[in-house]
Amino acid sequence: MNKKFNVSTPSGFPEFCPKREKVRQQWIKVISETYASHGFQPIYTPLVERDENLVGKGGNPKEIYALRRLQATDEDKSHSGNALRFDHTVPLALYVARHLNDISFPFRRQAIGPVFRGERAQKGRYRQFDQCDIDVIGSENLSFFHDAEMVAIITKIFTKLNIGEFVIRINNRKILTGFFADLGISADKIKPVLDIVDDLEKLPPAKIMENFAEQGLTNDQTNKILEFTNVTGEPTEILNYLKGINGGEDFTTGVQELETVLTGIKALKVPAQNFIVDLKIARGLDYYTGTVYETKLVGHESLGSICSGGRYNDLAKIFTKKNLPGVGISIGLTRLLGQLFDAGIIQADTASPSHILVVPQDEKLVPNAIELSQQIRDILGLSVETYLDKKKFVKKLDYADKLGIPFVAIIGEREIENNSFVLKNMTTGEQNTHSIENIESIMGELIVF
Amino acid sequence: MNKKFNVSTPSGFPEFCPKREKVRQQWIKVISETYASHGFQPIYTPLVERDENLVGKGGNPKEIYALRRLQATDEDKSHSGNALRFDHTVPLALYVARHLNDISFPFRRQAIGPVFRGERAQKGRYRQFDQCDIDVIGSENLSFFHDAEMVAIITKIFTKLNIGEFVIRINNRKILTGFFADLGISADKIKPVLDIVDDLEKLPPAKIMENFAEQGLTNDQTNKILEFTNVTGEPTEILNYLKGINGGEDFTTGVQELETVLTGIKALKVPAQNFIVDLKIARGLDYYTGTVYETKLVGHESLGSICSGGRYNDLAKIFTKKNLPGVGISIGLTRLLGQLFDAGIIQADTASPSHILVVPQDEKLVPNAIELSQQIRDILGLSVETYLDKKKFVKKLDYADKLGIPFVAIIGEREIENNSFVLKNMTTGEQNTHSIENIESIMGELIVF
Numbered sequence: 001m002n003k004k005f006n007v008s009t010p011s012g013f014p015e016f017c018p019k020r021e022k023v024r025q026q027w028i029k030v031i032s033e034t035y036a037s038h039g040f041q042p043i044y045t046p047l048v049e050r051d052e053n054l055v056g057k058g059g060n061p062k063e064i065y066a067l068r069r070l071q072a073t074d075e076d077k078s079h080s081g082n083a084l085r086f087d088h089t090v091p092l093a094l095y096v097a098r099h100l101n102d103i104s105f106p107f108r109r110q111a112i113g114p115v116f117r118g119e120r121a122q123k124g125r126y127r128q129f130d131q132c133d134i135d136v137i138g139s140e141n142l143s144f145f146h147d148a149e150m151v152a153i154i155t156k157i158f159t160k161l162n163i164g165e166f167v168i169r170i171n172n173r174k175i176l177t178g179f180f181a182d183l184g185i186s187a188d189k190i191k192p193v194l195d196i197v198d199d200l201e202k203l204p205p206a207k208i209m210e211n212f213a214e215q216g217l218t219n220d221q222t223n224k225i226l227e228f229t230n231v232t233g234e235p236t237e238i239l240n241y242l243k244g245i246n247g248g249e250d251f252t253t254g255v256q257e258l259e260t261v262l263t264g265i266k267a268l269k270v271p272a273q274n275f276i277v278d279l280k281i282a283r284g285l286d287y288y289t290g291t292v293y294e295t296k297l298v299g300h301e302s303l304g305s306i307c308s309g310g311r312y313n314d315l316a317k318i319f320t321k322k323n324l325p326g327v328g329i330s331i332g333l334t335r336l337l338g339q340l341f342d343a344g345i346i347q348a349d350t351a352s353p354s355h356i357l358v359v360p361q362d363e364k365l366v367p368n369a370i371e372l373s374q375q376i377r378d379i380l381g382l383s384v385e386t387y388l389d390k391k392k393f394v395k396k397l398d399y400a401d402k403l404g405i406p407f408v409a410i411i412g413e414r415e416i417e418n419n420s421f422v423l424k425n426m427t428t429g430e431q432n433t434h435s436i437e438n439i440e441s442i443m444g445e446l447i448v449f
Numbered sequence: 450m451n452k453k454f455n456v457s458t459p460s461g462f463p464e465f466c467p468k469r470e471k472v473r474q475q476w477i478k479v480i481s482e483t484y485a486s487h488g489f490q491p492i493y494t495p496l497v498e499r500d501e502n503l504v505g506k507g508g509n510p511k512e513i514y515a516l517r518r519l520q521a522t523d524e525d526k527s528h529s530g531n532a533l534r535f536d537h538t539v540p541l542a543l544y545v546a547r548h549l550n551d552i553s554f555p556f557r558r559q560a561i562g563p564v565f566r567g568e569r570a571q572k573g574r575y576r577q578f579d580q581c582d583i584d585v586i587g588s589e590n591l592s593f594f595h596d597a598e599m600v601a602i603i604t605k606i607f608t609k610l611n612i613g614e615f616v617i618r619i620n621n622r623k624i625l626t627g628f629f630a631d632l633g634i635s636a637d638k639i640k641p642v643l644d645i646v647d648d649l650e651k652l653p654p655a656k657i658m659e660n661f662a663e664q665g666l667t668n669d670q671t672n673k674i675l676e677f678t679n680v681t682g683e684p685t686e687i688l689n690y691l692k693g694i695n696g697g698e699d700f701t702t703g704v705q706e707l708e709t710v711l712t713g714i715k716a717l718k719v720p721a722q723n724f725i726v727d728l729k730i731a732r733g734l735d736y737y738t739g740t741v742y743e744t745k746l747v748g749h750e751s752l753g754s755i756c757s758g759g760r761y762n763d764l765a766k767i768f769t770k771k772n773l774p775g776v777g778i779s780i781g782l783t784r785l786l787g788q789l790f791d792a793g794i795i796q797a798d799t800a801s802p803s804h805i806l807v808v809p810q811d812e813k814l815v816p817n818a819i820e821l822s823q824q825i826r827d828i829l830g831l832s833v834e835t836y837l838d839k840k841k842f843v844k845k846l847d848y849a850d851k852l853g854i855p856f857v858a859i860i861g862e863r864e865i866e867n868n869s870f871v872l873k874n875m876t877t878g879e880q881n882t883h884s885i886e887n888i889e890s891i892m893g894e895l896i897v898f
Contacts, residue, residue: 010531016493
């Protein structure tokens with residue numbers, strides 16, 4: 001070492017050790033397979049896009065990472081530049097714009113992978129993080145039954161992941177904005193008022209009242225909004241309450257859309273405890289125009305929403321003339337896993353994918369150990385590691401223990417003579433000699449997947 | 450559209466449509482599971498590292514992509530900067546340096562994911578591409594039986610991927626460099642001569658002779674090198690030939706290492722047609738110090754090596770004082786898939802993950818179609834899509850056809866009355882009415898995984 005290198009990860013860029021990475025990959029498998037079970041096709045879009053497209057679709061230039069070669073080339077100097085994607089939605093919009101004529105709509109696509117945002121680094125905030133998205137994109141129109149399917153998919157995923165009780169909260173932006181308009185709130189105040197509603201659970205009541213007043217709302221308007229957004233009840237009760245209000249066109253459309261969503265959710269047999277209609281839900285993002293969702297873990301509401309999404313009018317307006325309505329959801333995987341590990345809600349157990357470590361008693365027997373390992377792999381389809389290096393016997397067992405490998409198969413001179421091996425259960429400490437001929441039945445009994 | 454956006458992918462950054470992405474994900478599954486079946490643990494390292502670490506480990510600053518926010522912040526100005534990884538080896542070296550005291554050696558890790566190189570864009574060359582790597586890292590020393598296991602793993606992967614005959618060519622750098630030294634070639638010429646040998650199959654003979662002459666080699670030295678590197682035969686024949694040569698220390702060590710590798714390969718029962726010893730193999734990279742591999746597809750040698758790797762003395766010398774020898778292989782997945790699709794060696798068949806599309810005959814029946822879909826998912830674990838939007842019936846069938854969904858389940862008023870559905874086989878065109886009660890046996894018979 002001539003120079004002292006700082007080997008730590010750059011701030012905000014996470015690293016997962018094998019134990020946690022194993023969990024991350026298991027989660028991705030569950031999420032991806034559930035998405036696929038509803039017909040969502042994966043596409044592969046680059047991590048890098050033209051910077052003007054990212055900014056054009058609303059990316060914040062202060063948070064977008066631009067690329068430039070460390071030692072700039074002529075190309076870098078002449079060319080407007082590329083940058084890292086900050087979500088999966090802009091790449092989807094670009095993909096759809098490129099392939100408009102080949103795509104069969106409705107287009108159901110899944111995207112799981114890293115996105116990058118140069119936010120201020122702080123605990124629980126990452127600059128590189130995995131998002132797991134699905135979206136359905138329609139050509140010119142898209143049934144609100146798709147919005148119902150999202151609720152069933154979220155339910156299936158978190159049920160399979162077994163992280164405890166959760167509730168998906170559903171609303172429709174048009175119901176809120178229509179209600180505001182019907183109260184006489186002017187068009188330019190609708191969005192600021194929506195943002196105040198979005199903060200209802202985050203800010204103290206006094207601050208909320210102050211914010212409403214700042215927008216020039218009367219006490220009567222403020223009280224009506226608070227009363228409306230606090231309505232509780234079974235989904236059908238809330239739907240009936242909404243149908244009883246004599247609202248304007250926007251409001252009425254929103255209620256009809258919500259009705260379709262609830263009809264779909266019923267047909268999908270989503271358990272009643274997993275969803276509610278919550279008229280407080282607004283979601284911050286500008287582009288939602290209909291259904292909005294968020295998902296809270298019961299008893300861990302402070303974690304924030306673990307899966308959010310909604311309906312938008314137009315995916316790719318700036319890139320194509322075609323009207324492309326869509327609905328989508330997103331799981332912020334890296335952040336969620338980080339939070340669940342920190343809160344002790346999930347644990348990472350073992351590092352190694354191996355079921356068995358085959359250990360030769362001395363170095364001469366390594367080829368025999370290799371042969372036995374390959375036999376176990378081929379016959380039983382198990383993951384097997386062979387201890388190949390020269391080490392004290394106890395160190396070899398220690399290795400299996402540290403990596404959480406559940407079984408060790410030991411062979412010495414005597415075992416080779418008798419065509420046998422000693423199988424040690426690393427959890428119980430029990431060990432027995434078995435004939436290699438019976439390997440299939442022995443392993444089959446012991447190792448449960 | 451106020452402005453005209455260029456929606457094409459940036460040059461050198463690949464995109465895969467659903468059909469090809471399905472193949473890419475299947476390949477990753479095969480590769481990752483085979484790596485895991487030999488105990489290789491996945492770790493998750495960020496795509497972004499400190500630029501000085503990337504350059505310190507030999508990265509080319511003209512090809513490394515540095516990150517800077519599109520609109521620079523104070524942090525960007527004060528801070529030496531981060532950049533995208535160009536391989537999986539430098540991140541591994543940094544990971545090992547960070548976790549030296551927690552890691553149980555030998556450390557077997559797999560890494561599958563994108564790396565970035567700002568090379569000149571040209572056909573078949575990408576700037577973002579997936580590499581699928583494994584490495585075993587030892588503490589102070591590492592048995593050459595690990596090098597044998599790499600050959601078994603490469604064999605298993607390409608056999609499972611079913612892309613035709615392939616041959617892994619194995620050599621040892623010490624045999625070559627030892628042989629050169631024993632011929633009296635001076636130390637400073639060893640590396641240039643190795644590079645010429647690396648070009649033996651790429652350049653015309655006259656150019657090779659010229660290059661040898663340029664390094665000041667005598668005709669006798671040149672002829673001896675050409676004779677040596679052209680030796681052919683069964684692996685054991687070549688080993689015996691090498692053992693018959695009275696070489697210096699380096700050469701002899703190389704031959705011993707090769708012998709261990711061949712002993713291991715035999716124990717692993719790698720089929721004879723899948724590997725040869727080839728004394729021409731040198732591999733370009735500087736850091737290999739022992740075993741080197743490359744893999745060629747028989748009849749498609751012009752594709753180049755489809756999996757390469759080798760043994761190195763020290764993974765992380767610049768980051769830690771500990772001596773960390775390693776051996777690894779790498780599959781350049783994106784490039785390989787691109788080549789195989791272009792050459793027609795593999796085909797991408799269907800886009801959709803769905804086994805069945807459930808189609809309601811008119812819009813009123815959408816909730817019934819949703820219910821049937823969910824039943825098929827829950828009972829049979831199949832991937833099912835529901836046609837939710839209002840479209841002509843023939844358009845709905847057309848959608849299934851375009852996406853390659855093999856079965857369509859149709860329900861109309863009559864089917865709902867009779868608690869039945871019509872199942873249409875999209876390949877044969879055959880269609881029959883079935884009772885929903887028998888759904889399990891019908892689907893089980895028809896759909897083979």
